[in-house]
Amino acid sequence: MIDFGLKRGDKIVNQLGVPAWVKENEKYSKRCLRGLVDTDGSIIFSKRDKQISINFTNHNYQLMQDFKEIALKLNYHFAKANWRNTRLYRKEEVARFINDIKPFKTRGRSIAW
16 A cells, blocks of 8 residues: 555544545546545435535544545535534535435445435
């Protein structure tokens, strides 16, 4: 994995990010977003608003910046809650994210729009 641009050690201490070759490829970028949401994200249903949102939380500043960069490149507009949290609220983008990125957290669940 080191040959692919990854470093050994703690991702937060080392401020590891997403390698350029992943960010430059749409297929890899989508898979990267899926993996990041599945590990450090959540799919939230607000009973009050009757709306689904996608949240990503991470304490690695560089990884958070890379996540937002990739998402924006794929036309997903995550809103910044603080430097550790970002959330996708726009209903049509949430639907497209779930249908296109296909996070494992949504598999086998019925999501009504």
